Amino acid sequence: MSSADIYRELILDYYRNPRNFGKLERFDIEAHDSNPLCGDEVDMQIKVGPKNSIGEIKFSGKGCAISLASASMLTELAKGKALDWVKDVSKEDVFKMLGNPELGPSRVKCALLGMKVLKTGVYGYLGAHYEDADGSDPMA
C-alpha cells in the first residue's frame, strides 16, 4: 500500500476538518494521553447519556493526520453507543475504520492513540461508578 493510499481523501478530510473537535463545557469523563516518542497528544471528554451511553463526546489535541483523523473518526463511531461498547473496541476495529492502511510500528501508535485515550477515560469512569452499576464487573 502506498502512502497515497494511506492518506486517502477520508483521512485528509478528517485531519483538516475534524468532527467533534473541541471541548465540552460539561462532561463526566475526561482523559488525556500523549506519545512520548513523537509528542502527539489527544484529549477526550464525554458527557454520559441515558442508560450509560456516550451522550456527547469531543476531542482535541495535536498530532499527525493519522492520529487526529483516527481520534475524530472514533468519536463519531462512539457517539450514542453504550459505554460498555468501548471495552470491545479493538485495534482491528480502528484499522478497519481507517481503511486498513499499512502502517509501520511507530505509526501504529499514532493510529491507536485516540482509542487508548477513549479506553482510559471510559474504564476509569466505569471503575469509579462500579457501585452504581448493575453488579457486573466493568473491568471484566
Next chain:
Amino acid sequence: MSSADIYRELILDYYRNPRNFGKLERFDIEAHDSNPLCGDEVDMQIKVGPKNSIGEIKFSGKGCAISLASASMLTELAKGKALDWVKDVSKEDVFKMLGNPELGPSRVKCALLGMKVLKTGVYGYLGAHYEDADGSDPMA
C-alpha cells in the same frame, strides 16, 4: 628472549635476597609509589652523605620479581653516587642493569617503578634544597 632468560639467576637472586631491603632509622629523603594497575609498591629512603651524595639507601615494598629486583639493584648502583647522578639515570640504564630482558608494556612499568620512586625522592630533595646548592637548577 624467553622468560627463562628474563628470570635468570640474577633477577631471582635479587628477588629472594634483596640487597638494601629494609628501613633506615634516620634519613633525609623518603619516597613511595605504587602501580594502581598491578598493586606493586616500592618505598625508598636515603641518608644524604658528604657532598650531596647518596650515603645510605634502603628500599622496601611488595611486588613481582622484576619490580623488586630492579629496585634492589638500583639501590646498589646508587649507593655512594652524587644525588645529581639520579637525574641522569634513564630507562635504558635500568634495562641494562636488568640484563636487557624483553618486557611487554605492562611489565616495563614493573621494571621502572624503583627508578620512579628514586627520582621522585631525589628530585623533591634537590628542589627543596635549591637555595643550599651552588645555584644551578636541580630540576634542569
Next chain:
Amino acid sequence: MLETETLDVERIRADFPILRRKVRGKRLVYLDNAATTQKPRQVIEALDDYYSRYNSNVHRSVHTLGEEATEAYEASRKKTATFIGATPKELVFVRGTTEATNLVRFAWGEKFVKKGDLVLTTMMEHHSNIVPWQLLCKNKGATLKFVGLNPDCTLDLASFEGLLKEGPRLVAFTHCSNVLGTINDVSALCAKAATAGATTIVDGAQAVPHMAVDVGSLGCDFYAFSGHKMLGPTGIGGLYGRRALLEEMEPFHGGGEMIREVFLDHSTWNDVPYKFEAGTVNIADSIGLGAAVDYLTALGMDKVREHEVRLLKYALSELAKVKGFRHYGPEDPSKKGGVLSFNMADVHPHDLATILDEEGIAIRSGHHCAQPLMRWLDVSATSRASFHVYNSHDDVDALRAGLEKAGAIFRL
C-alpha cells in the same frame, strides 16, 4: 548532480555498506545524520578485527591480548583527543554526549554548585544540555535560566550578557544546534563566561562530526560529543575537561579501574582520566571511534565542512521552491551546520516522514529532543534533513521530489 564536490562522494559512498541497501525498493537516501551517521567499513572492520584477533580486558592484563587491547584503546584515546585539540589525559571516554553532560553534573556540579547559585543554558539546547542542569539545580537549590534567541534563530547576546551579570556558576550551551543548525561563537561566549567567573560546558554533538574543533582555542572548560554521530559506533563518546578541573572533581561511578586503593572505610582514586572510567570500558567501540577519527582526518575536516555548506546552500535554494516549505534556522549556510529543519504547510512531520520513507528517504520528524525550542518556534514538531560526507546533490534532489509528492498527496 552539480559539479564541484570538495569530497569525492562516490568514493566515500563505496565505503559505506549500508548505502548499497534498498529501502522499499528504492536507493537509500539517508538524511538523518544528526540523529546518527552511518559507518564506513573501516569502522565496522575495526570492531571485527578487535573481536576476532585481540579482544581482552584492558589495563590490568599482563598477557599478550591484554597488552594489545590496552595499546589500541589508549591509541584511540590519543587519536580522539588530538582530533579535538586535547591531550589524552583530558579525554574521558563516555557513552555519548548525554553521559558526558551528566558526568559533569554529578562529578563537578554536585561538588561545586551551591544553593542559590545560577546555572545558564539556552533556548536552543538539546534535552541532554537542559535536564541534567534542571536536576542539579533542583537538588542543590540553585536556579536555572535560559539565554534567549533572536528572531533569526541565533543566540541573543544581549540576553547572554545580561544573565552573565548575575554571576552564573556554570554556563552550558551548544556549539551547533541540532534543530536550527545555528553555530555559536564558542570562543567569544567562553571568553565572556570566563570573565564573569563561570565554568563552561559546550555540547559539541553536532560540531565535532562536521567541522574542525580545537578545544584549546575555543577556551571551554568541558566539551562533550558522541561517537555515533561522527561515523563511529554506538555506545562511545568523549568528554573533554580541562586537566585542572578534572583533577579537582569527585569521581563519578565507583568501581574497578577508577580506584587506586580500596579499604573498608574509604578508597583513593586513580589518576585522570581513569578516575572517571569505572568498570570495564567500552573497549571495542573506543577502538571503533579511533577508526572513525582516522577516516574523518583523512578526508579533512575543513573539506567536510565545505562539502556540507555547499549541500546546505543547494538544499536551501532547491527546497524553497517547494510549495508550503518553511525553513527554521539561520538562512546563511555559512553560519549553520548541515542541519535543515522545516515544515510543509499543514503536513505533519510524521506524515511527511512516512511519505518520504516510501521513496527510500530517511529524515527525522518530531521535537528532536528540544521541546523548549519547539515552543519558542511555536511548532509541535518539525521535519529535519541533515547531511554527512556521503550525501550529495542527488540526495537533495530526491528530497525535493519527495516533498513535491507529499504536497500532491496532501493537495497543497
Next chain:
Amino acid sequence: MLETETLDVERIRADFPILRRKVRGKRLVYLDNAATTQKPRQVIEALDDYYSRYNSNVHRSVHTLGEEATEAYEASRKKTATFIGATPKELVFVRGTTEATNLVRFAWGEKFVKKGDLVLTTMMEHHSNIVPWQLLCKNKGATLKFVGLNPDCTLDLASFEGLLKEGPRLVAFTHCSNVLGTINDVSALCAKAATAGATTIVDGAQAVPHMAVDVGSLGCDFYAFSGHKMLGPTGIGGLYGRRALLEEMEPFHGGGEMIREVFLDHSTWNDVPYKFEAGTVNIADSIGLGAAVDYLTALGMDKVREHEVRLLKYALSELAKVKGFRHYGPEDPSKKGGVLSFNMADVHPHDLATILDEEGIAIRSGHHCAQPLMRWLDVSATSRASFHVYNSHDDVDALRAGLEKAGAIFRL
C-alpha cells in the same frame, strides 16, 4: 583430553575466530574469562549486520531503518530479560555491572538511603559492589558494614544474620565471587534480607554467563550483569529491577529518551525502563548481546554449568599436583563458579602470567578489583584461571605444564 564433554567444545571453538590465533607462536589458551569472554562469530556478525544493513537511531524514527533498529533493540531487551527470568520493562540496558550498581546508588540510593542508615556489603565483593556504597554512605551519612567470610571462603551466615538485626536499608552481595568462585545462596540471603526489611542488590557478573539465573526465584530487588563476560560485546550489560522499585526511583541521567515532556522549569519522565536510558543508547551492542543470549540459550545454561564444574574438578585435581600450588576458594567444584584463584610458592602472579603468556596461556594476575578480599586472604595478589564454554581439559593440561615450567624457572 578427557572424555564426557557435556558440550561439543570442538564445534564451539570453531565459532570463535580468535581461538584460531597464535600467541607467541603457540595455540591461544584463553583462561581469562572472568575478566572478559571471547565472542562467537554470531555476535560479531550481528554487529556487522546491524551497521551494514539497518543502523539508525531508535524509538523516535518513522523511517524504515529506524523501525528496524528499534525492533531489533527491543527484541534484544526481551531476549535478555527472558534469559534471566525478567520481563522487558524490568530490564535496563547499561554499560555493565559497574554502571548498574552505580545507577542503583544514584537513582535509588540517593533517594531512599538516609542519614544513619546501614548498608551491607561483603568481604568477597568486587570493587563495583563496594565503592558505590562507600560513596553513597559518605554522601548520606550512612554506615557501610561488611559481612565476613568463613575460613572455607564461604559467606559467614552468622555475621550476615547478626548484621541483618541492625536493620540495614540495603544489602549488596555477589552471586558468585570473581576471585574465590564461591556461589552464594542468593534466594536464602534475599529472603532473610527481605524479612529484615532490606532492599537487595545482587552482583550477577560472574553468574549470568555461567549458570541458569532466574531473578524471580532468587527474589532479589536488583540484579546486575555485564554483556562482555557472557560472550557479548563490550559496552553493554543489564540491570534488572523489580518493577515497583524502578517506578518509584528517581531518573539517573537526564537527557533525551528518558523524558516525557521538558519545560523550562521542570520535566516529566518516560515510563520504565526508558526513564533510565537517557540519550542514544548503545544500540549495536544491545543487539550483539541479544545474539550472545541466543548462543548461550542454544547451548543450554545447565550444560554450560555442568561443563564448567567438570573442568573445575579436573583442574583442581591436576593443579594440586604442581609444586607450591595453593588454591583460594571452596574446594568443592559444585559450590563454586568456573574461577580458580591460586598462588605458586613465592612466584609473584605477574611473573607467573609473563611466563605463561610465553606459552600462549592467558590468565589474570593481580588484585582482581577485590582489594578487601586480598587483605582478608592476606595476599597482595593472586593468579586466576577462569573458564568458559570453549575451554576444555587440554587447556587445563596446558596450564599445568605452564605452571611446571614456571616452577622450574623459579627453582621451586
